[in-house]
Amino acid sequence: GAVVSQHPSWVICKSGTSVKIECRSLDFQATTMFWYRQFPKQSLMLMATSNEGSKATYEQGVEKDKFLINHASLTLSTLTVTSAHPEDSSFYICSAVSNRGTGELFFGEGSRLTVL
């Protein structure tokens, strides 16, 4: 079964509202999680690196005030898309590195956001 769970899988919201996406590691602790965004027929683009207990590191061109990341525990990171607009409609995927030392990366199932 999935070791990284994302919620919700699908979300439709009105323009101007905020949407929170959760990423949970189910059977391991993850100090580091990553958030990606994928537009149709394009590659996964890394948005930010989420570190437990500290501020996220954002990639160039990603607005930190628009995409709020919180990694308050070793099993949960959240991405909040604030004041969402139709151009934010995308597939958001998280991944987590296991603290077990193997370095293996696990992906969540993804969250598809549609902003009307």
Added chain:
Amino acid sequence: RKEVEQDPGPFNVPEGATVAFNCTYSNSASQSFFWYRQDCRKEPKLLMSVYSSGNEDGRFTAQLNRASQYISLLIRDSKLSDSATYLCVAVSGGYNKLIFGAGTRLAVHP
């Protein structure tokens, strides 16, 4: 220039065919490389790691050429179930920071 570049395809091949995908990366400091498979509207799943010595897993063979900064994936005896998008990935910068190519789409037909 994109850090990881792939031919987008699509590659339309019959069952049983052999197909090869290519990928180039621009960051010579990249240390690790992978091929991921992504089905439509799903998350990517690790297919295999790529080593300079080559890596074979059943019908799949991956190869890395560091001098040319080139990665390849060979699929032999294609199955219908191989139809998917194949993503070339380089680990860049910090620990486990994956940089994805745009993907190469494969369609295997009967």
